[in-house]
Amino acid sequence: MNDKRLPTERLAVVSYVIVGVIALLLLGFWRLQINDSDRYAQMAERNRVRSIPIIAPRGSMLDREGRVLVDNYPSFSVLLLRDAPDQVEKLLPQIADGLGMTLEEVKQQIDAMRSMPKFQPVVIKPEASPSDIAFIESHRSDIPILEMLMVHRRRYPHGDMLANAIGYVGEVSAEQVEASDSSLKPGDIVGKAGLERQYNSTLKGTDGLRRVIVNSVGKEVGRLEQQDALPGKPIQLTIDYDLQAIAEADFANKEGALVAMDARTGEVLAMVSRPTFDPKDFAIRISPAEWAHLNTDPETPLLNRAIQAQLAPGSVFKIVMATAMLESKAIPADYTVTCAGHANFYGRTFHCDHAHGEVDLHKGIVASCDIFFYNVGKLLGIDRISEYATGLGLGRRTGIDLQGEEPGLVPSEAWVQRVYHHKWYPGSTISVAIGQGAVMVTPIQLARMVAAVANGGTLIPPHLLKSDTGLKSDSFPISDDTVRQVTDGMWGVVNEPDGTTSGLIKLQNVDFSGKTGTAQVESFDLQNKLGKKLKENGWFVGLAPRRDPEIVVAALVQAGGWGSTSAAPIVRDVVKAYYDKKNGIKIQEFTTAKEGHAKMVPTSVAAPALAETQPSR
Amino acid sequence: MEKGTSIRDYDWWLLATAFAICGVGVLEIWSATHASHLAGMHTHQLEWIGLGFVLMLILSRIDYHTIMDQAPILYLIAIVALIAVLFIGNSRFGAKRWLPILGGLLQVSELVKLIIIIVLARFFSEVRTEELGLADLIKAAALVGFPVVLIMKQPDLGTALVLLPLVAVGAYLAGLQWKHALPILALAAVMVPVGYHFLKPYQRERVTTFLRPEDDPKGAGYQILQSKIAVGSGGFWGKGLGNGSQNQLGFVPVRYSDFILAALAEELGFAGVFVALVLYMFLLLRLVQNAQRAHDRAGMFLIMGVTAVLAFHVLVNVAMVIGFMPVTGIPLPLMSYGGSATLFVFLALGLVMNVRLRRFVN
Numbered sequence: 001m002n003d004k005r006l007p008t009e010r011l012a013v014v015s016y017v018i019v020g021v022i023a024l025l026l027l028g029f030w031r032l033q034i035n036d037s038d039r040y041a042q043m044a045e046r047n048r049v050r051s052i053p054i055i056a057p058r059g060s061m062l063d064r065e066g067r068v069l070v071d072n073y074p075s076f077s078v079l080l081l082r083d084a085p086d087q088v089e090k091l092l093p094q095i096a097d098g099l100g101m102t103l104e105e106v107k108q109q110i111d112a113m114r115s116m117p118k119f120q121p122v123v124i125k126p127e128a129s130p131s132d133i134a135f136i137e138s139h140r141s142d143i144p145i146l147e148m149l150m151v152h153r154r155r156y157p158h159g160d161m162l163a164n165a166i167g168y169v170g171e172v173s174a175e176q177v178e179a180s181d182s183s184l185k186p187g188d189i190v191g192k193a194g195l196e197r198q199y200n201s202t203l204k205g206t207d208g209l210r211r212v213i214v215n216s217v218g219k220e221v222g223r224l225e226q227q228d229a230l231p232g233k234p235i236q237l238t239i240d241y242d243l244q245a246i247a248e249a250d251f252a253n254k255e256g257a258l259v260a261m262d263a264r265t266g267e268v269l270a271m272v273s274r275p276t277f278d279p280k281d282f283a284i285r286i287s288p289a290e291w292a293h294l295n296t297d298p299e300t301p302l303l304n305r306a307i308q309a310q311l312a313p314g315s316v317f318k319i320v321m322a323t324a325m326l327e328s329k330a331i332p333a334d335y336t337v338t339c340a341g342h343a344n345f346y347g348r349t350f351h352c353d354h355a356h357g358e359v360d361l362h363k364g365i366v367a368s369c370d371i372f373f374y375n376v377g378k379l380l381g382i383d384r385i386s387e388y389a390t391g392l393g394l395g396r397r398t399g400i401d402l403q404g405e406e407p408g409l410v411p412s413e414a415w416v417q418r419v420y421h422h423k424w425y426p427g428s429t430i431s432v433a434i435g436q437g438a439v440m441v442t443p444i445q446l447a448r449m450v451a452a453v454a455n456g457g458t459l460i461p462p463h464l465l466k467s468d469t470g471l472k473s474d475s476f477p478i479s480d481d482t483v484r485q486v487t488d489g490m491w492g493v494v495n496e497p498d499g500t501t502s503g504l505i506k507l508q509n510v511d512f513s514g515k516t517g518t519a520q521v522e523s524f525d526l527q528n529k530l531g532k533k534l535k536e537n538g539w540f541v542g543l544a545p546r547r548d549p550e551i552v553v554a555a556l557v558q559a560g561g562w563g564s565t566s567a568a569p570i571v572r573d574v575v576k577a578y579y580d581k582k583n584g585i586k587i588q589e590f591t592t593a594k595e596g597h598a599k600m601v602p603t604s605v606a607a608p609a610l611a612e613t614q615p616s617r
Numbered sequence: 618m619e620k621g622t623s624i625r626d627y628d629w630w631l632l633a634t635a636f637a638i639c640g641v642g643v644l645e646i647w648s649a650t651h652a653s654h655l656a657g658m659h660t661h662q663l664e665w666i667g668l669g670f671v672l673m674l675i676l677s678r679i680d681y682h683t684i685m686d687q688a689p690i691l692y693l694i695a696i697v698a699l700i701a702v703l704f705i706g707n708s709r710f711g712a713k714r715w716l717p718i719l720g721g722l723l724q725v726s727e728l729v730k731l732i733i734i735i736v737l738a739r740f741f742s743e744v745r746t747e748e749l750g751l752a753d754l755i756k757a758a759a760l761v762g763f764p765v766v767l768i769m770k771q772p773d774l775g776t777a778l779v780l781l782p783l784v785a786v787g788a789y790l791a792g793l794q795w796k797h798a799l800p801i802l803a804l805a806a807v808m809v810p811v812g813y814h815f816l817k818p819y820q821r822e823r824v825t826t827f828l829r830p831e832d833d834p835k836g837a838g839y840q841i842l843q844s845k846i847a848v849g850s851g852g853f854w855g856k857g858l859g860n861g862s863q864n865q866l867g868f869v870p871v872r873y874s875d876f877i878l879a880a881l882a883e884e885l886g887f888a889g890v891f892v893a894l895v896l897y898m899f900l901l902l903r904l905v906q907n908a909q910r911a912h913d914r915a916g917m918f919l920i921m922g923v924t925a926v927l928a929f930h931v932l933v934n935v936a937m938v939i940g941f942m943p944v945t946g947i948p949l950p951l952m953s954y955g956g957s958a959t960l961f962v963f964l965a966l967g968l969v970m971n972v973r974l975r976r977f978v979n
Contacts, residue, residue: 014786021932033890034852040849044849215867
């Protein structure tokens, strides 16, 4: 074969292959650079820019006079930057060591943020100690993936005061994030209960972003413009710090609840629930053990008893009975009963604390005679009682601006038919007539009910936000004559010699009235759970002045025994403090909740004296 | 000057294209490194280009027939160098590829590529049959197979692979018959899974990463992903020289060398890539044209050997940058930073000029 003969055809084929391959490669570039350009541009931007959140401070909570109830303190969280995963993997043991955590703990923290995009930084230690900060600062160069994040944590200058109403904050749950339309992201702090939750959108600010340019090993090489954080707005509450402090002090070592309201507007002046929790435990990140303890504690410290305890009202219910008796006109106003200390209804014997002799409505209220109200109940029947109890706001939510308010229960024939599928036993009416049996109320319902009876039937709207004026009141009109008779009875409870409070809680120059209640605790389940026999729950609902009242206070002391000795003095203290403030008498500075209430009582308290006006019978 | 050769006989179009590619490369090397501790790399590259040009001129003066006469000795030198590098070679990036020569480090496999081009050209030019016989095919394969095994030992899979198309193109032009080609292709297809077992773990990882990049987007697939991000984010016009964030902030791996086209694609966009690839296409077609005009089969085989190696480099490197092929560590000829690689291309072009200068010689 000739040495000069070249394979021309095959050389031509090689040329075509070259052109074809180059065209194919250009097509590949076209696909990336033209078709998918936007997607890759986004990914490049994500590589280049590291966003570090600037946490917006949460709004504070102030009392009605602008005194701080909750605010914030600055703190640092340790942030792990995850732009370079191989670096994270490599440095994690060293980081765990430096922060005094185990490797597992660090991994758990990262795991908890699974739902976040992979490139987002995660908080691996919420509260950095000075030594953590020193560790991060001294390892800036060899551990560039740690950053300090300035955060604001909740500060509770008054400890557990008002804790149940305030509620607490915590890390947002996965469900909340999903439901939030991307306004929340994992790791955000939100209100989880109480006012923190109710007014979360006002309190929570908008986080900002610090955007920096980083290179491929995560080193900061430049800055982009910063998006400032918008702080949350403060909210002003209707709570009066002075009254709250006095009520809290009175409840030291007690179990129960108190609600004090402006009886004209529904502004809640004080709200206590005991036992309670320390909201500080939630401010950083509550430990699973602590959380489990709070939830399983049989004394239910997370329950806001002022709106969530559903209990028998005992004799406070006699205010409803008296109103029903007078308003329905089913029984003459001058109806009397002879109390021998016991009586027989439907074949069963019912008792009274003493033999009161001849009892009319006034004496029935003042001395809290059960026999009188058994008879009234029998004559009225359950449905008429139910009508007035419901009309006066019992057995239904008051609509206060707090989550989780319980409705309580007012029994009726229809209710027993619906739930138990049998007819109402008339004998049950006798128990209901003195606030026992199936009837259950919350402290806030009782406060509102008593205020409504005293003001002619206006059911005020309880609320905690000061700016919530113009809320609509419910109306259940009551005649002036009824108002006069019932409130005079309540005046007698406090001020007359044979009143159930034995004149012990009288206030000078204050038209202070009220009604005691001592309710048997019927839940044997609860008694067994606690392993102790429960004493009766003591109730007192007080108001002043007796007609068109300015203030109404309901107090419940669980297992406190007689309402007259357990709950009544607390209500007296709060009402007295209200009037002392109003009259410009200085209330002693609240020190700590641990000190007894004796210290809290202003020096102006005089020995109980007879009031200047006698009630008309 | 030899009889019948003049300065006008150099292929100036080819040279102009080569220098245009070098220019783009130097520009992008500068852009990729000027703001880092690697600043000044582009001047080194200019030095290599200058040195390469001089070596090219020198090599073009020695008649290629004289060079091809020395093929057996050159082959021996190549084998000795490959064995030497395994024992006394300098390790970098986990592979022994460099021999200290003349005060610098020479990447031995670049030299071997050049020698194998010459050896194979001589082998095929001496096949005097119209069609390539099976015996000759096996001889050619053995001739290349031995150095391939040694290069794989370094290990340098990329360079070892470059030698395969050299045999393929040579055999094709020497009259490869379909009855031989098809069984070989079939055998190769069977051998792929077997060969996979002989790969080093990092090589296997590259292959699996290539096949399923989503399995490990931040580990082994990181390089390909970052390269694609750089290319894709460049868009049509690019972000401008020195403005590519993927490039400037170091997200593109070895952005001045193997992935230089990714850096270019980011900063100069599809427009820049188009110009670069058309330059390569022109360069390769011009090489084929020179082969067609060669004085004899020996010259044709020499030029086509150079063409096959360069074309394979371009294909594998560019395909890697856009994620079409796994990461193999093959640089882009004349554009990637690197002394040995640049010198190799200029020496290879020297062989081409050599043949061209003697196309009218009888």
